[in-house]
Amino acid sequence: MISPVSKIAYCASRTCRFRKPIDVRALLEKGLDELGYRDRIGLVETECLISCFQGPSIMLLPGGKVFQVLSEERFTETLRGLISEPQLPTLPPPGEPRIEPDIPGIEHIDFFAKQRLIVLRNRGHIDAESIEEYIAHDGYLALYKALTAMTPEGVIEEVKLSGLRGRGGAGFPSGTKWEEARKYATFPKYVICNGDEGDPGAFMDRSLMESDPHAVLEGMMVCGYAIGARQGYIYVRAEYPLAIQMLRTAIDRARRKGFLGRNILGTGFDFDIDIYPGAGAFVCGESTALMFSIEGKRGMPRIKPPRSTESGLWGRPTCLNNVETFANIPQILLHGGAWFRSIGMEDSTGTKVFSLTGAVKNVGLVEVPMGTDLRTIIFEIGGGIRGNAHFKAVQLGGPSGGCLTEQHLHLPATFDTLQAAGAMMGSGGVVVMDDTSCMVDVARFFTQFSVDESCGKCVPCRVGLKVLLGMLEKIIVGRGEPSDLDRLERQAVHIAATSHCGLGQAAPNPVLSTLRYFRHEYEAHVREKRCPALVCTDLIRFEVDAEACKRCGVCAKVCPVEAISWRKKEPAVLNRDKCIRCKACIRACKFKAIH
Amino acid sequence: MITLKVNGIEVSVPRGSTILQAAEKAGVFVPTLCHDRRITPYGACRLCVVEERRKPGSLIPSCFTPARDRMEILTETPAVLEAVRTQLQLILVNHPLECPICDKAGECTLQDLVIRYNVTEAPFGTEAFARYLDRRSPLIERDMTRCVLCGRCVRICGELQGREELEFQHRGHKMVVGTDGGRALDCDFCGLCVSTCPVGALNDKLFKDGTRVWKLRREPSVCTHCGLACEADFHLEEGQLRRVTPAAPTGNGKGLLCARGQFGWRAFRSPSRIGAPRIRRDGVLHEAGWNEAIAHAAKALDAVRRSHGAASVALLTADHLTTEEAAAWGAFWRDTFGGGPVGSIQADGYRQILETLAGVRGARVAGGTPRDLDEADALVVLGGGSAELHPVLKPLVNGWLRRGGRELAVVSSWPDALTRRATLPLTVTPGLVEDFCGELLAALGSERAGAPADLARYGIDSCALARLVGLLVESRGVVVLVAPEPWGDNRQKARLAAYLQDRVRAVVPLGGQVNSAGAVLGSGLVSDGGAGNGIALTEAIEAGRIRALYLLGEDPLEGLPDPQRVRRALERLDCIVCQSPFWTAVTDLAHAVLPSALLHEKRGSILSLLGESRSLRPVLPPFGQSRSDGEILPGLAAALATGPRVPSAPSMPEPAAPRPAATPAADEAAMPFRLEAVPSLFGDGILSRQSPDLEELRRGLRVVMSGEDFERLGLAERETVEVRTPAGSARAEAERDAGMLKGLLLLRHAAGRPAGLSLIRQGAGCIPADIVRIGT
Numbered sequence A: 001m002i003s004p005v006s007k008i009a010y011c012a013s014r015t016c017r018f019r020k021p022i023d024v025r026a027l028l029e030k031g032l033d034e035l036g037y038r039d040r041i042g043l044v045e046t047e048c049l050i051s052c053f054q055g056p057s058i059m060l061l062p063g064g065k066v067f068q069v070l071s072e073e074r075f076t077e078t079l080r081g082l083i084s085e086p087q088l089p090t091l092p093p094p095g096e097p098r099i100e101p102d103i104p105g106i107e108h109i110d111f112f113a114k115q116r117l118i119v120l121r122n123r124g125h126i127d128a129e130s131i132e133e134y135i136a137h138d139g140y141l142a143l144y145k146a147l148t149a150m151t152p153e154g155v156i157e158e159v160k161l162s163g164l165r166g167r168g169g170a171g172f173p174s175g176t177k178w179e180e181a182r183k184y185a186t187f188p189k190y191v192i193c194n195g196d197e198g199d200p201g202a203f204m205d206r207s208l209m210e211s212d213p214h215a216v217l218e219g220m221m222v223c224g225y226a227i228g229a230r231q232g233y234i235y236v237r238a239e240y241p242l243a244i245q246m247l248r249t250a251i252d253r254a255r256r257k258g259f260l261g262r263n264i265l266g267t268g269f270d271f272d273i274d275i276y277p278g279a280g281a282f283v284c285g286e287s288t289a290l291m292f293s294i295e296g297k298r299g300m301p302r303i304k305p306p307r308s309t310e311s312g313l314w315g316r317p318t319c320l321n322n323v324e325t326f327a328n329i330p331q332i333l334l335h336g337g338a339w340f341r342s343i344g345m346e347d348s349t350g351t352k353v354f355s356l357t358g359a360v361k362n363v364g365l366v367e368v369p370m371g372t373d374l375r376t377i378i379f380e381i382g383g384g385i386r387g388n389a390h391f392k393a394v395q396l397g398g399p400s401g402g403c404l405t406e407q408h409l410h411l412p413a414t415f416d417t418l419q420a421a422g423a424m425m426g427s428g429g430v431v432v433m434d435d436t437s438c439m440v441d442v443a444r445f446f447t448q449f450s451v452d453e454s455c456g457k458c459v460p461c462r463v464g465l466k467v468l469l470g471m472l473e474k475i476i477v478g479r480g481e482p483s484d485l486d487r488l489e490r491q492a493v494h495i496a497a498t499s500h501c502g503l504g505q506a507a508p509n510p511v512l513s514t515l516r517y518f519r520h521e522y523e524a525h526v527r528e529k530r531c532p533a534l535v536c537t538d539l540i541r542f543e544v545d546a547e548a549c550k551r552c553g554v555c556a557k558v559c560p561v562e563a564i565s566w567r568k569k570e571p572a573v574l575n576r577d578k579c580i581r582c583k584a585c586i587r588a589c590k591f592k593a594i595h
Numbered sequence B: 001m002i003t004l005k006v007n008g009i010e011v012s013v014p015r016g017s018t019i020l021q022a023a024e025k026a027g028v029f030v031p032t033l034c035h036d037r038r039i040t041p042y043g044a045c046r047l048c049v050v051e052e053r054r055k056p057g058s059l060i061p062s063c064f065t066p067a068r069d070r071m072e073i074l075t076e077t078p079a080v081l082e083a084v085r086t087q088l089q090l091i092l093v094n095h096p097l098e099c100p101i102c103d104k105a106g107e108c109t110l111q112d113l114v115i116r117y118n119v120t121e122a123p124f125g126t127e128a129f130a131r132y133l134d135r136r137s138p139l140i141e142r143d144m145t146r147c148v149l150c151g152r153c154v155r156i157c158g159e160l161q162g163r164e165e166l167e168f169q170h171r172g173h174k175m176v177v178g179t180d181g182g183r184a185l186d187c188d189f190c191g192l193c194v195s196t197c198p199v200g201a202l203n204d205k206l207f208k209d210g211t212r213v214w215k216l217r218r219e220p221s222v223c224t225h226c227g228l229a230c231e232a233d234f235h236l237e238e239g240q241l242r243r244v245t246p247a248a249p250t251g252n253g254k255g256l257l258c259a260r261g262q263f264g265w266r267a268f269r270s271p272s273r274i275g276a277p278r279i280r281r282d283g284v285l286h287e288a289g290w291n292e293a294i295a296h297a298a299k300a301l302d303a304v305r306r307s308h309g310a311a312s313v314a315l316l317t318a319d320h321l322t323t324e325e326a327a328a329w330g331a332f333w334r335d336t337f338g339g340g341p342v343g344s345i346q347a348d349g350y351r352q353i354l355e356t357l358a359g360v361r362g363a364r365v366a367g368g369t370p371r372d373l374d375e376a377d378a379l380v381v382l383g384g385g386s387a388e389l390h391p392v393l394k395p396l397v398n399g400w401l402r403r404g405g406r407e408l409a410v411v412s413s414w415p416d417a418l419t420r421r422a423t424l425p426l427t428v429t430p431g432l433v434e435d436f437c438g439e440l441l442a443a444l445g446s447e448r449a450g451a452p453a454d455l456a457r458y459g460i461d462s463c464a465l466a467r468l469v470g471l472l473v474e475s476r477g478v479v480v481l482v483a484p485e486p487w488g489d490n491r492q493k494a495r496l497a498a499y500l501q502d503r504v505r506a507v508v509p510l511g512g513q514v515n516s517a518g519a520v521l522g523s524g525l526v527s528d529g530g531a532g533n534g535i536a537l538t539e540a541i542e543a544g545r546i547r548a549l550y551l552l553g554e555d556p557l558e559g560l561p562d563p564q565r566v567r568r569a570l571e572r573l574d575c576i577v578c579q580s581p582f583w584t585a586v587t588d589l590a591h592a593v594l595p596s597a598l599l600h601e602k603r604g605s606i607l608s609l610l611g612e613s614r615s616l617r618p619v620l621p622p623f624g625q626s627r628s629d630g631e632i633l634p635g636l637a638a639a640l641a642t643g644p645r646v647p648s649a650p651s652m653p654e655p656a657a658p659r660p661a662a663t664p665a666a667d668e669a670a671m672p673f674r675l676e677a678v679p680s681l682f683g684d685g686i687l688s689r690q691s692p693d694l695e696e697l698r699r700g701l702r703v704v705m706s707g708e709d710f711e712r713l714g715l716a717e718r719e720t721v722e723v724r725t726p727a728g729s730a731r732a733e734a735e736r737d738a739g740m741l742k743g744l745l746l747l748r749h750a751a752g753r754p755a756g757l758s759l760i761r762q763g764a765g766c767i768p769a770d771i772v773r774i775g776t
């Protein structure tokens, strides 16, 4: 029997296993065995098929359609249907029933339908360990084109034309950076790929390195050709062992195929890449600190000038870009800068991968054209707020990003609009918060992160942030005074204005943006000594509001120390002497009757 | 040049200057805490912020931001003042206010700024972390609770001193400056970290808790521990010396000192200073008046002169005379003793090389100036131990290297401080540096400028050698430093230096004592036939050609190898006159002891190795009855004026060739190591040897070996071992050094120690040796 399916990829991640404890591999093996396809259809284990919220799932190749595995019982039957019919990569005519109603195809789901995949296009579609599959998906064609049909200047022109801006946070135009690095006639030069990805919650770079490592390598090689470098380094966070392994394998395969090493593709171009596992500090993601770290020194940002493009690693011209930035390069060369520029917005072209987390229904990586508005990302792709809560804020740009409100949901997500609104693109973290979040507490949480991660070099960041944190803590425990808010703001502005690197400069963003958009919440804390979101324990009275109480008694059931007494049809009574302030009752009460 | 305005004042500065430099030029004060002009800017304190008139609201750190043409910088806008005040308040959060018990009070940058900016309240509270207090380290106390984390010490230690002894540890508000593993300091003790610390975190222990800085008077002077004669500030309280610090790094001053300069000053008042003249009568030294002592000395010298001829009296100088004194002594010696043998022990190598250079060129040898060093494209160092002889070369060369694109070639048989920084290290087989220089000279001199014939013998890589030859052949931008071996032969180096001196930018002989350059070049305190070295002297005494010695601060017993033989020779002499500031071993044998003053007690000028002339004024009162060498001379000259003047050609002892090694004794062949005596970082000279504090750093005789040998011998850290050579045996503390070749031993701190000197031979660059564990 011939099947249009040649391979089945399945998700082996823990997330999916948690959702439904099904051993997909065993099921698939059994099914294929029974159907007689065991030898003909290969199985590929992948880490994620971008549908964590509805896993476990499988993907049929070629074509790349993803299906959800819902039941073990009828699996073999379902499989027969799936593999005996061609799974064309086009959409079936609208309205036509799915092949198997239990398993919806992904392109019908909003989560995917609104996405536009450029850098994530190969993820899950190809076996990351197979260079042949990458090549079959136009892999290394861009490199070939660059080496045989383009001058280094031509490559740089194309990248400039594309309008590509760095995806590592600051959004620096990549073509301009390459041009700078090319300008200096000091050799050797270096290309560095920044895979440090220190933002908690962000994992797009990891996902790229794990699922499509060759695209990153190819981008680096093109960069090496453009600027005149012969050596590249990938600095990968040490907590990403799989990414390191995948990159190692990819580098090894590329060397064997002659894409890396001497005289690449017979063009006389030499280039090689080595991996450097990171040192584990957030600040090591900053470009100059990263270079120190590779040199074996303490990862601490240095002063500029000189820029790294003039004197970077080992004092040589160095071009450093983010993983996602490099992954865009092959597509830009293949389809042209003009094509790339046509996607997204005028000053922010192409797509951006966001990692959507928090109180939304669908969480995960989403790749959308730049300028997609926040409402689309949160409510259409993300499916809106989980449970019966309401949207309150969205925090953009990692730990030092800012919090935006409902009024900003129409904003197109571009580098500049976000910056103007007091948030930032950062690495693309999107944390959605519902009304159970206290914004003062949110600010404290992110400030704590920055305090812990400050490298300690400069006074405003090292001491200033600590002082800022102290002020927030004072407010949270109810000892804040109205005048503290102005001092808080002045202090935050001072840190941002005088800190040395991006960490210190951006670290006050959470405080500044929440003060700007949620000042009333701070006011409630300092004037009324009240936490409206019922998060700050010290500001909660732990009383049952007899009027609001619907007498359901849930609170009494969840209280671990039996501090709440309840009799049918009577409001609950909370005994504060026994109460350990664990807030279990507050979370359980649907009517917000305890505060 | 670019032109900009700072607070409305127009200034022009070279392109690439920082805004801070422009402000300084305009005479505008900008507060800084983490900046030290000796090192690269760092940007940590964020106090130096300024505003640009056209970009209000954006605060620019001025210490590293380049100035641009037509900028209009404002340093006192409300935003700037507010930022500076907030920054100071933040710094004070973690800084204990213990000014009353802090030595820095009165010269503390933080204190000064707090007062200047009128920071009188602590809106952010105080939270002084208790960080560690290191009292175990010698000479430097580290009270890290006071540290403001400006990083100046870390940077000056790494960038200039090249030690990286101090490092940042931990992150964020937990950050501290420390040593690895929190151990006590074990470094060069250059004191640069102490000199740069803007607060009272790094303290000079010799100064600590003694007085308050506002009671001190600062006297600019120079350091007299070596021939670089670095400028130093002497701080006195009612005539008492309290501390020495590097001269402020302004103008041309480099603002550098080493351990000797900063911590070696207690030598000036060491208990072995001689207070009054003595004469030997009936075999015992008796105190005497000056006239009597001089007459006694003159009589003995005159007797020798009359019976054996003037040339049988030799003079050894430690080169601690001012140039004027040296001139007078030179003239006196020529007139009275016919220019008989003049030499030096400590400065022997230096004098040998310099006199060879002068012999080729006539007396006008310029040497290299600091500017030559600064502007050189490449430095070639011939011989090991240059930065051990003159420790401030280390920060000088490191600072020079930091500017990038420069080549440092070092020819040495051991990993000395500069070899470790060299871009072109050439490690020559121990004992063969002299031969190598000879062959290099032959190769350079011959038409085919090829490489020395037998490379394998020298153990150098041929590419490195070709590069060295290339440097020496083509470049006018090359400065050559020649470092003599302390007790070795240096004639080949001298000849090579003489060959090179017209071909490269400058040749600088090293190894001179504080005014060796002045004595030789400025006034000719030399003998007509060149300096006699120690072995020649010993042999001449043994042969009866030399019958009397006049010692100007020098001591053959403490400075020459094989002290037993030297003692026997000295005991044969008819007369020894010791004119010295200190009691040393040889004063016991003297017929007359004339206490002389130290340079800091005199007036006059000296000439540094780099041709800088420095004038001295007395900063210390004379000690006891001691007199300057210049004051002593007239009496002596008068007493000897009546004698027969002997103009005859002196029978100058030829510098001895290294004696052909005697057929190796059986035990010699079995000795697995080669031992080389190397200069001490803490000074081998007569003055440095008198400092108790430098002696504490030396920790006695030390023998250094490779880690591999150290482990193979199963030694413990700092274990005392017995070192044996065919010349003798002695106990020394064993030390390991990862950079060392296997099979090589370095002997440190031999000078001044009979045990150490008894291990080595004059003229032999290196000697077979063995290490024996004690008790096995």
Ligand SMILES: Cc1cc2nc3c(=O)[nH]c(=O)nc-3n(C[C@H](O)[C@H](O)[C@H](O)COP(=O)(O)O)c2cc1C
Pocket (backbone or CB within 6 Å): A165, A166, A167, A168, A169, A170, A171, A172, A174, A194, A195, A196, A197, A198, A199, A282, A283, A284, A285, A286, A287, A288, A320, A321, A322, A323, A325, A501, A502, A503
């Ligand atoms: C504190 C700090 C952390 C950073 N961490 C990262 C990181 O994890 N990954 C990254 O790509 N860029 C990070 N950056 C940004 C880099 O400094 C740099 O701008 C970027 O990698 C340049 O690449 P791009 O031009 O492709 O964006 C960080 C910057 C700062 C200040």
Ligand code: SF4
Pocket (backbone or CB within 6 Å): A283, A300, A301, A453, A454, A455, A456, A457, A458, A459, A461, A462, A499, A500, A501, A502, A503, A504, A505
């Ligand atoms: S802003 Fe913070 S992280 Fe950046 S250099 Fe300063 S102390 Fe280090």
Ligand code: SF4
Pocket (backbone or CB within 6 Å): B153, B156, B157, B158, B161, B163, B164, B165, B166, B185, B187, B188, B189, B190, B191, B192, B193, B194
């Ligand atoms: S004394 Fe000199 S070598 Fe020692 S820690 Fe200080 S700067 Fe470094």
Ligand code: SF4
Pocket (backbone or CB within 6 Å): B146, B147, B148, B149, B150, B151, B152, B153, B154, B177, B193, B196, B197, B198, B199, B201, B202
């Ligand atoms: S010890 Fe002194 S010089 Fe070193 S970082 Fe601290 S304050 Fe600065």
Ligand code: FES
Pocket (backbone or CB within 6 Å): B031, B032, B033, B034, B035, B042, B043, B044, B045, B046, B047, B048, B061, B062, B063, B064
């Ligand atoms: S002096 Fe410029 S930041 Fe400290």
